[in-house]
Amino acid sequence: MSSPVLELRKLTRHYPTPAGPVMAVHELDLRVERGDFMALLGPSGCGKSSLLNLLGCLDRPSCGELLIDGVAVSSLDDDGLARLRNHKIGFVFQHYHLLPRMSAVRNVELPMMYAGIPPAERRQRAVEGLERVRMAHRLEHTPSMLSGGESQRVAIARALAMNPSLVLADEPTGNLDTRTGEEIMQLFEKMHREGTTLVMVTHSPEMAERADRILRLRDGRIESET
Amino acid sequence: MTTSDILASALDSLAANKVRSGLTMLGVIIGVALVIILVSLGESAKTFVDDQMRGIGFGRNGMVIHPGKMDPPIEPSKLRLEDSREISRRVPEVLDQVPIVVGSAYIRAGGQEYKTSVRGFTENYTELVNHRVESGNFLTSLDVEQHRKTCVIGQKVKNKLFAGFEPIGETVRISGRRFTIVGVMEKKGEMMGDDLDDLVIVPITTAQDLLDTDKLNAVLVWARHTEDLPLIKERIIEFLSGRHMRKDDFHFHTQEEMISILGTITGTLTAFVSGVAAVSLLVGCIGIVNIMLVSVLERTREIGIRKAVGARHRDIFLQFFGESMVLGLLGGLSGLLAGIGLAALVMMRTGLPVHISSWAVLLALACSLGVGLVAGVYPAMRAARANPIQALRFEN
Structure with a gap:
C-alpha cells in the first residue's frame, strides 16, 4: 500500500500534425497519493483532456512513464489496459455517457459484467451502489427518463461499482445547473471523505477550490500547484 | 461477459430496430425456405413414385417392354401375343409375364x-x-x-x-x-x-x-431375382430380334429407370432453385454485413463507453458477432417455419405425401448460422478495433 495511486515520470504525449508535433502533455512529473482529491485546472487546449485520457488508460504516452498502483502502464497490452480500466479506474464524464437502451441498474452493472461477476451478485451490488447515490427509486429507468443530475448520479454509481483505486472526473458539473452541480460536488466530497482517490478536470476555479490540491496546466506543462 | 449476456445484448439491440432487423433477415428467410421446400418436395416426389410403383405391384423385379423406340419415336413394330408367351418359355430367369x-x-x-x-x-x-x-x-x-x-x-x-x-x-x-x-x-x-x-x-x-x-x-416381365434383370433384357433382345424385329424396335423400362428419369428432372429443378437459394443466402449475408456496419457506426459512442468501463477487444467483438449470429439464426428459424408451412401446403394441394426432409432442416440451419458467422466477422472486428477516445467523442 506504499506505492502512490498515480506516478508520472516525464510523461509526454504529442500528436503528429502536418505542421509538426503538437505537445499535448510535456514531460509531466506528478504523484497522486491514496485518498487525494486533486483538481486539474486550465483553459481549453491546455492538455488536461489529453492528460486525463492518459491517466484513464484510454491512450498511451508517447514517452515517459505512468504507474498506476505501482504498475507500469507501458508494460501492458490492450487487454491489460482494459483490465486496468475495469478494476482500478472509474470514469465520470461531462455528458454522463450512460448506455441509452439500458436501465440505470444495468448501466451500473456494466463494469461488473466485464469483470465476470455473476449476474445475481452484480445486480445486488449495483442496487446498493445506486442506493448510496440516492437513486434507489430509479433502478429501472432508462437514461432518457432521468434528469441531468440523476444521470450523473447513476454515472457515479457506475464509476464506483468496481471499488476503483482512482476516479477520474471530466467536468462532472459542466452540464448541470448550479444547484444540481452543487449536489454532485457534495457527493464527490463525500466520496473523498470515504477515502476515494479523485482527479477532477475542470475549467472553473470555483469548482477547483473544493479539491485539496489544484494543479494548473498550461501548454501541456504544470504551471503551478497549490 | 457470459453467453447469456451476449445473447441478451443482441436481442435488445435487434428489438430496438425491429423493422430493420426483419428486413435484414428477409434474404436469409427466403434462402432457407427455398432449401426446405425444394429438398422436401424432391424427396416427397421420390417417395410418391416409389409408392406408386409398389402400389400397382410393379416391383423392383419388374420391367416393361414397349414396342418401338423411345427416342426418337418411330412407328412401333409389332409385338405379338406369341412373343410374350415365347419369353416365358425361352428365358428361364423370367418368373412370369x-x-x-x-x-x-x-x-x-x-x-x-x-x-x-x-x-x-x-x-x-x-x-x-x-x-x-x-x-x-x-x-x-x-x-x-x-x-x-x-x-x-x-x-x-x-x-x-x-x-x-x-x-x-x-x-x-x-x-x-x-x-x-x-x-x-x-x-x-x-x-x-x-x-x-x-x-x-x-x-x-x-x-x-x-x-x-x-x-x-x-409386356410386363418379372424376374425371379432382381439382379437378373439386365440378363433377361439381353436375352429378350436377342430372342426378339432373331424372331421378327429389329434390335431397336422395342425398349425396356425398369422401376429403377423410371425413378432415375424422374430423378434427372427433379435434379435439374433442384440445381436451378438451389442456385436461387444460394444467391438469396448470399444477398442475405451482404444485407447482414451492411446493417451490422451501420449498427457499429451508430453505436460508436456506446463502444467507447463500454471500452472505458473495461470491455476488451473480444468483449466488443463477441457483442457484435453475437448480434449477427442471432440475426442469421432468427432468419433461419423463420425461414424454416415458412419453408415447412409452404412445403406442406404444396404437398397437400398436389396430393404428394407430406414429408419434411430432416437433412434439409439441418442444412438450412447450418446455412443460416454460416451466414451469421461470415457476415458478423468483419463488422465485429471493426467495432472491436475502435479507438476508445475517438469513439467517446463521436457524435451521432
Whole structure:
C-alpha cells in the first residue's frame, strides 16, 4: 500500500500534425497519493483532456512513464489496459455517457459484467451502489427518463461499482445547473471523505477550490500547484 | 461477459430496430425456405413414385417392354401375343409375364352408355400386380384361350352403370358386343395419371378381337431375382430380334429407370432453385454485413463507453458477432417455419405425401448460422478495433 495511486515520470504525449508535433502533455512529473482529491485546472487546449485520457488508460504516452498502483502502464497490452480500466479506474464524464437502451441498474452493472461477476451478485451490488447515490427509486429507468443530475448520479454509481483505486472526473458539473452541480460536488466530497482517490478536470476555479490540491496546466506543462 | 449476456445484448439491440432487423433477415428467410421446400418436395416426389410403383405391384423385379423406340419415336413394330408367351418359355430367369392391350370403347348397360378404358390382360394379372378383385372372380385361363366375352369392371364403371346393385352375372355391351361381368375390381384410385377405377378388363385375346389388332401395347416381365434383370433384357433382345424385329424396335423400362428419369428432372429443378437459394443466402449475408456496419457506426459512442468501463477487444467483438449470429439464426428459424408451412401446403394441394426432409432442416440451419458467422466477422472486428477516445467523442 506504499506505492502512490498515480506516478508520472516525464510523461509526454504529442500528436503528429502536418505542421509538426503538437505537445499535448510535456514531460509531466506528478504523484497522486491514496485518498487525494486533486483538481486539474486550465483553459481549453491546455492538455488536461489529453492528460486525463492518459491517466484513464484510454491512450498511451508517447514517452515517459505512468504507474498506476505501482504498475507500469507501458508494460501492458490492450487487454491489460482494459483490465486496468475495469478494476482500478472509474470514469465520470461531462455528458454522463450512460448506455441509452439500458436501465440505470444495468448501466451500473456494466463494469461488473466485464469483470465476470455473476449476474445475481452484480445486480445486488449495483442496487446498493445506486442506493448510496440516492437513486434507489430509479433502478429501472432508462437514461432518457432521468434528469441531468440523476444521470450523473447513476454515472457515479457506475464509476464506483468496481471499488476503483482512482476516479477520474471530466467536468462532472459542466452540464448541470448550479444547484444540481452543487449536489454532485457534495457527493464527490463525500466520496473523498470515504477515502476515494479523485482527479477532477475542470475549467472553473470555483469548482477547483473544493479539491485539496489544484494543479494548473498550461501548454501541456504544470504551471503551478497549490 | 457470459453467453447469456451476449445473447441478451443482441436481442435488445435487434428489438430496438425491429423493422430493420426483419428486413435484414428477409434474404436469409427466403434462402432457407427455398432449401426446405425444394429438398422436401424432391424427396416427397421420390417417395410418391416409389409408392406408386409398389402400389400397382410393379416391383423392383419388374420391367416393361414397349414396342418401338423411345427416342426418337418411330412407328412401333409389332409385338405379338406369341412373343410374350415365347419369353416365358425361352428365358428361364423370367418368373412370369403379362401381355397388355389398351384401348377405349363405349360401354353400355341399362340404357346408359359412356366411354371407358378397355384393358386386355391374361389371367395371371391379379397374382402379379397389386390390383385385386373385390367381388366375383378375375378372368380365367379358359377365358383367355377361348376368347370369351367376360369382363371385370372398375369401381367407377360399377357406380355409373350399376348404382345400388350387384353387377356380377349382368350383361353389358362393349362396342356393341355382349359381355358377361364376372367380377369387380377393388378401388385403387389414380396411379401416375392413370385412373385404375375407370376401366373394364377383358381377356387379352378378346381385347385384340374387340380392338381389331394383333399387336400388344406392352409386356410386363418379372424376374425371379432382381439382379437378373439386365440378363433377361439381353436375352429378350436377342430372342426378339432373331424372331421378327429389329434390335431397336422395342425398349425396356425398369422401376429403377423410371425413378432415375424422374430423378434427372427433379435434379435439374433442384440445381436451378438451389442456385436461387444460394444467391438469396448470399444477398442475405451482404444485407447482414451492411446493417451490422451501420449498427457499429451508430453505436460508436456506446463502444467507447463500454471500452472505458473495461470491455476488451473480444468483449466488443463477441457483442457484435453475437448480434449477427442471432440475426442469421432468427432468419433461419423463420425461414424454416415458412419453408415447412409452404412445403406442406404444396404437398397437400398436389396430393404428394407430406414429408419434411430432416437433412434439409439441418442444412438450412447450418446455412443460416454460416451466414451469421461470415457476415458478423468483419463488422465485429471493426467495432472491436475502435479507438476508445475517438469513439467517446463521436457524435451521432
